[in-house]
Amino acid sequence: xxxxxxxxxxxxAESIRAEILSGALKxxxxxxxxxxxxxxxxxxPATAAKAFAQLVDEGVLRKQRGVGMFVxxxxxxxxxxxxxxxxxxxxxxxxxxxxxxxxxxTADLIAHLDRQPQxxxxx
Amino acid sequence: xxxTTSTARPTRRTPQWRRSAxxxxxxxxxxxxxxxxxxxxxxxxxxxxxxxxxxxxxxxxAFSHHAFLWFPFSIAIMVTTSLLTTHVAAGMTRASFIxxxxxxxxxxxxxxxxxxxxxxxxxxxVYDRLGWVHGSGDVGRTVLQDGALRYGAGLAxxxxxxxxxxxLVGICFYRLGGLGGILALPLALSPILxxxxxxxxxxxxxxxxxxxxxxxxxxxxxxxxxxxxxxxxYHLLVRxxxxxxxEG
Amino acid sequence: MTGxxxxxxxxxxxxxxxxxxxxxxxxxxxxxIHGLLGRxxxxxxxxxxxxxxxxxxxxxxVAVDGGDPFEDERRMEHxxxxxxxxxxIGDEPLTVNLDWFALARPTFDRAFxxxxxxxxxxxxxxxxxxxxxxxxxxxxxxxxxxxxxxxTMFDEVHLGMDAPARHTFYEALLADFAEHPRTxxxxxxxxxxxxxxxxxxxxxxQGRLLLSEEADNLRxxxxxxxxxxxxxxxxxxxxTVIGSRDLGPTRQATLxxxxxxxVLDRAAxxxxxxxxxxxxxxxxxxxxxxxxxxxxx
Numbered sequence: 001x002x003x004x005x006x007x008x009x010x011x012x013a014e015s016i017r018a019e020i021l022s023g024a025l026k027x028x029x030x031x032x033x034x035x036x037x038x039x040x041x042x043x044x045p046a047t048a049a050k051a052f053a054q055l056v057d058e059g060v061l062r063k064q065r066g067v068g069m070f071v072x073x074x075x076x077x078x079x080x081x082x083x084x085x086x087x088x089x090x091x092x093x094x095x096x097x098x099x100x101x102x103x104x105x106t107a108d109l110i111a112h113l114d115r116q117p118q119x120x121x122x123x
Numbered sequence: 124x125x126x127t128t129s130t131a132r133p134t135r136r137t138p139q140w141r142r143s144a145x146x147x148x149x150x151x152x153x154x155x156x157x158x159x160x161x162x163x164x165x166x167x168x169x170x171x172x173x174x175x176x177x178x179x180x181x182x183x184x185a186f187s188h189h190a191f192l193w194f195p196f197s198i199a200i201m202v203t204t205s206l207l208t209t210h211v212a213a214g215m216t217r218a219s220f221i222x223x224x225x226x227x228x229x230x231x232x233x234x235x236x237x238x239x240x241x242x243x244x245x246x247x248x249v250y251d252r253l254g255w256v257h258g259s260g261d262v263g264r265t266v267l268q269d270g271a272l273r274y275g276a277g278l279a280x281x282x283x284x285x286x287x288x289x290x291l292v293g294i295c296f297y298r299l300g301g302l303g304g305i306l307a308l309p310l311a312l313s314p315i316l317x318x319x320x321x322x323x324x325x326x327x328x329x330x331x332x333x334x335x336x337x338x339x340x341x342x343x344x345x346x347x348x349x350x351x352x353x354x355x356x357y358h359l360l361v362r363x364x365x366x367x368x369x370e371g
Numbered sequence: 372m373t374g375x376x377x378x379x380x381x382x383x384x385x386x387x388x389x390x391x392x393x394x395x396x397x398x399x400x401x402x403x404i405h406g407l408l409g410r411x412x413x414x415x416x417x418x419x420x421x422x423x424x425x426x427x428x429x430x431x432x433v434a435v436d437g438g439d440p441f442e443d444e445r446r447m448e449h450x451x452x453x454x455x456x457x458x459x460i461g462d463e464p465l466t467v468n469l470d471w472f473a474l475a476r477p478t479f480d481r482a483f484x485x486x487x488x489x490x491x492x493x494x495x496x497x498x499x500x501x502x503x504x505x506x507x508x509x510x511x512x513x514x515x516x517x518x519x520x521x522x523t524m525f526d527e528v529h530l531g532m533d534a535p536a537r538h539t540f541y542e543a544l545l546a547d548f549a550e551h552p553r554t555x556x557x558x559x560x561x562x563x564x565x566x567x568x569x570x571x572x573x574x575x576x577q578g579r580l581l582l583s584e585e586a587d588n589l590r591x592x593x594x595x596x597x598x599x600x601x602x603x604x605x606x607x608x609x610x611t612v613i614g615s616r617d618l619g620p621t622r623q624a625t626l627x628x629x630x631x632x633x634v635l636d637r638a639a640x641x642x643x644x645x646x647x648x649x650x651x652x653x654x655x656x657x658x659x660x661x662x663x664x665x666x667x668x
Contacts, residue, residue, distance in 0.1 A: 002567060002647070003646055003647065004646075004647060005590065005591065005593075005594055005645060005646065005647045007587035007590070007591075008567060008587070034549060035545070035546050035549040035550070038545040038546070038548075038549055039541075039542045039545050039546050041567065042541055042542075042545070042564075042565075042567050042568055043545075043567045043568060044403075044404050044545070044548075044567075044568050044569070044570055045545060045548060045549035046403065046404075046570065047567075047570070094640075098640070139444055139448070142474055142475070146471075146474065208458060209458055209459070209460060209471070210475075211424070211425060211447075212423075212425065212452070212454070212458030213458065213471065213472060213475035213476065214447045214448040214449070214450060214451060214475055214476055214520070215444075215447065215448060215475055216424075216442045216443075216444050216447055217442060218442055219444070362442075363427055363442075365425065365426035365427070366420075366425040366426065368454065368456045
């Protein structure tokens with residue numbers, strides 16, 4: 001399950017974000033408790049708690065005392081917006097750099113994009 | 124004394140040594156109950172059989188003194204060789220084990236002496252009714268000739284010495300292994316020998332090596348000193364001993 | 372905070388003339404799960420025995436909850452070491468053994484112990500000497516968990532336990548640890564199984580401390596690169612390669628040390644995937660080619 005090099009709590013946080021984005025976890029859904037996470041994935045409950053704390057700080061999860069952790073309303077939008085920002089700065093920028101290195105012009109890029117299936121057809 | 128743990132259970136109020144003494148006494152008491160029951164049956168049976176052919180001239184109960192010196196001695200060895208590991212591995216200190224062990228050992232030794240003396244008094248009463256001689260094995264002497272209290276005190280010293288010797292033998296084997304333990308035996312058995320030699324209230328009380336009148340001056344205070352020295356030796360040998368792996 | 376802190380300074384333990392531990396200095400924070408790794412005979416059991424006051428140090432000092440635990444009633448009765456040999460009363464039924472532990476340990480939870488006996492499928496009327504090796508180990512686990520001691524140590528308790536039993540152990544340990552935080556030290560050879568539970572890793576090698584640091588930090592120093600052999604070679608040039616495997620044109624290289632993260636970030640561009648190194652592999656490498664690393668907290 002943990003096939004990344006980042007600390008485990010980072011990977012857990014990422015997987016929860018991914019589940020929210022994909023809709024597997026809907027807003028208002030309860031997330032597994034730290035104990036359940038710990039026993040299911042055989043990790044330290046403190047590690048799970050660290051991941052949750054990070055997500056609470058981001059506003060993605062909220063804690064309901066005595067009940068558990070829930071996905072906040074608007075969490076999906078929040079994550080999406082952040083991802084959109086990151087898409088341009090972290091993912092697209094290096095691609096554009098490489099394109100420049102390879103001598104691909106902006107016109108080439110636009111032509112390529114025009115040939116892609118349109119937004120309606122895309123998932 | 125409060126602890127820093129936030130568990131719901133209250134702090135133990137019984138000191139460790141007392142818990143240990145109680146557990147060890149439980150072990151001794153169970154075995155002694157059986158031993159005395161068996162001894163009584165045997166003595167009564169033997170007397171019943173012997174009295175058919177001859178007039179009984181010796182105390183039957185006195186014959187059991189050997190058993191009540193050496194059997195508890197062997198249990199005391201076992202207590203040290205196996206309970207010590209369990210005790211410390213369960214988180215209790217060696218110091219509490221030592222204290223508990225000595226208290227349990229002395230209590231058992233004295234307890235056995237009390238039972239033995241009481242039985243002797245009862246036996247003497249029975250013998251008197253039956254016209255038998257309550258002899259001690261020495262010509263012309265009866266077992267309780269110098270008084271039951273004196274005799275009982277002597278037994279208490281001897282049996283206690285036996286228990287402490289058992290503890291000492293146990294720790295010698297524990298520390299030194301099989302061969303070392305055997306080599307240390309004379310030293311570990313010395314409390315029994317010394318108590319019988321110089322520690323008795325009467326000169327010719329029953330001892331492990333017979334009733335011969337002692338040529339050495341004998342005094343119960345010396346007996347007490349021997350016991351104190353034995354207890355001190357046990358304390359020194361156990362107080363920092365490394366705990367072995369459990370056998371088996 | 373309910374668990375005990377553990378620290379040693381220049382700890383040395385000798386059996387006669389043989390030194391089992393030399394100059395070991397560690398610092399383990401309370402309320403965490405710490406891993407203690409080492410080859411057979413490295414000195415792990417000696418270290419744990421010393422922490423449990425089963426023996427006194429020959430050199431240096433040991434501190435549990437800030438003080439010397441040797442013959443200290445409070446510290447000793449709140450420290451529980453579960454040894455492979457099992458410190459039980461062999462000829463009394465399990466339930467009498469539980470009586471004994473309840474008598475000895477102020478933090479012992481009898482109800483929890485009985486629940487665990489049930490989970491492991493142990494019959495409380497049986498005697499330890501009649502148990503199989505796996506069952507005896509399981510009983511050791513039961514007593515160690517139910518003790519709820521602020522310092523709880525498991526010394527290779529997995530031996531003899533089959534996979535389902537070990538699974539039950541890990542599950543019960545993590546669930547109870549979440550509920551009742553305490554300091555836990557686990558010594559095990561099955562590193563793969565426990566890797567994700569450990570917060571810190573301490574490795575003892577031939578009686579000396581090899582490293583003692585956060586598991587995350589140790590993991591961050593390892594990486595496996597998988598991809599076309601030429602690309603992998605280019606990326607790993609100048610870094611410490613501790614292992615390499617080829618499958619056709621694909622090479623998998625394992626790196627360990629101060630990694631050039633810039634290089635790793637670019638790996639995807641070259642068709643090379645970067646993955647973690649299992650702790651077990653790091654352990655094997657480190658104990659085959661030991662170099663003293665600075666101990667990190």
